[in-house]
Amino acid sequence: MKRILFFNDGMETGGTEKLLVSLLNHLAGKGCVITLLLPMPSDKNILIEEISQSITIKYIYKENTSHLKRKLGENFMVFFPRLFAKWKGIKESDYDHIVCFKETFFARIFSKMQLPKILWIHNILYKRIYETDSLRDKFSVWLNKKQLKLVQTSYNHFDKIICVSDAAKNANLSVLHNGTSPNQDIRVLYNAIDLTKAIEKSKQTIETLPQGQTNFILLTRTSPEKRTDRLISAARRLKEEGYDLHIYIIGEGMDSQSMQDSIAILHLQDTITLKGRIDNPFPYILQCKWSLCVSERESFSLALLESMALKTPVITTNCGGPGDIVDGGKYGILVDNSTEGVYQGMKMVLDNPTLSVKYSADLDKAVARFDYQGWLKSVEKLLAVNS
Numbered sequence: 001m002k003r004i005l006f007f008n009d010g011m012e013t014g015g016t017e018k019l020l021v022s023l024l025n026h027l028a029g030k031g032c033v034i035t036l037l038l039p040m041p042s043d044k045n046i047l048i049e050e051i052s053q054s055i056t057i058k059y060i061y062k063e064n065t066s067h068l069k070r071k072l073g074e075n076f077m078v079f080f081p082r083l084f085a086k087w088k089g090i091k092e093s094d095y096d097h098i099v100c101f102k103e104t105f106f107a108r109i110f111s112k113m114q115l116p117k118i119l120w121i122h123n124i125l126y127k128r129i130y131e132t133d134s135l136r137d138k139f140s141v142w143l144n145k146k147q148l149k150l151v152q153t154s155y156n157h158f159d160k161i162i163c164v165s166d167a168a169k170n171a172n173l174s175v176l177h178n179g180t181s182p183n184q185d186i187r188v189l190y191n192a193i194d195l196t197k198a199i200e201k202s203k204q205t206i207e208t209l210p211q212g213q214t215n216f217i218l219l220t221r222t223s224p225e226k227r228t229d230r231l232i233s234a235a236r237r238l239k240e241e242g243y244d245l246h247i248y249i250i251g252e253g254m255d256s257q258s259m260q261d262s263i264a265i266l267h268l269q270d271t272i273t274l275k276g277r278i279d280n281p282f283p284y285i286l287q288c289k290w291s292l293c294v295s296e297r298e299s300f301s302l303a304l305l306e307s308m309a310l311k312t313p314v315i316t317t318n319c320g321g322p323g324d325i326v327d328g329g330k331y332g333i334l335v336d337n338s339t340e341g342v343y344q345g346m347k348m349v350l351d352n353p354t355l356s357v358k359y360s361a362d363l364d365k366a367v368a369r370f371d372y373q374g375w376l377k378s379v380e381k382l383l384a385v386n387s
Helices: 015-029 046-050 067-079 081-087 135-157 166-177 195-201 228-240 257-265 282-286 302-309 321-325 339-351 363-368 372-382
Strands: 003-007 033-038 056-059 097-100 117-121 160-163 185-188 214-219 245-250 272-276 290-293 314-317 333-335
Touching: 003 015, 015 033, 015 046, 015 302, 015 372, 067 081, 117 166, 135 166, 160 166, 166 185, 166 321, 195 282, 195 302, 214 282, 214 302, 214 339, 228 245, 228 257, 228 339, 257 272, 282 302, 290 302, 290 339, 302 314, 302 321, 302 363, 314 321, 314 339, 333 339
Parallel strands: 003 033, 003 097, 033 056, 097 117, 117 160, 160 185, 214 245, 214 290, 245 272, 290 314, 314 333
Antiparallel strands: none
């Protein structure tokens, strides 16, 4: 039986995490002995409930470990990964394969282990810009740069690097290898998920959304690169220009007080509905005319793929992986990666309602390119798991 250790930085509701849950359960069903390693227990790790009970879940830190202890542990891990792994009881002899399912500081733990190792790149890597005012800031920046260099160098010790889109691969090569191709197996494997589940869940009965205006939906979460501010700004302009539209924003933290205040200040309560986290957002997608991605950086977007599976056409910024999903604009509207781009894309479909019909016509072909069973077989081959 293949013994595989998977690491991820959390099990909150997100595209990467949903993909991981389905993969772990699939491999466990194949007879693999699966261990999932997470940083620390958290109430936010709600997707753990969907993981097979045959899968062992372990944690690096105990629940409620203080921030200071974790920061000290992080530095110990970065500079002394072998000792850190020994301290935390992570033994090479317990596993046949290691999968770090997201590029992260914690990849450093596994970099020195003499086992087959795979690292997934789920984000668009970028070079940080630092601003320093004090001596303390300068020291923090120096330490952070030192840590990042060690962590990113540790990526070179993985046997395979799996990027979820061409954009993710190109960013990886640009940031870590100055645009050159290293002597390492770096490949693209597009994400895929069992879209039949989204279709089935979309049939759940929910409130009927008003259909007198054009409804848009954004599935997102609280993170700087998601740029919900772009959508709010575009909504304000479109409302001032007299367009009849409504926007539903769904995701963890989207109903926070700060988000509500942002909407209220601009008097957009009648234009934007903040739903927060919803276990089943698919009936809402089904009742909306357009699904949006307004991010600044996005390596992929399972939310777009799920929307397309439900025959809801999409508008996305040209922010990385989503450009691959819509095939450069063939299967969805691809706009400039800016607030103006979001505004222009929404204005375009409001001015021409027939565009929803045009961009819905070939969504079956678009989705078929991301075959879930094919993805599973590709992962099985990577891990040398017998089909």
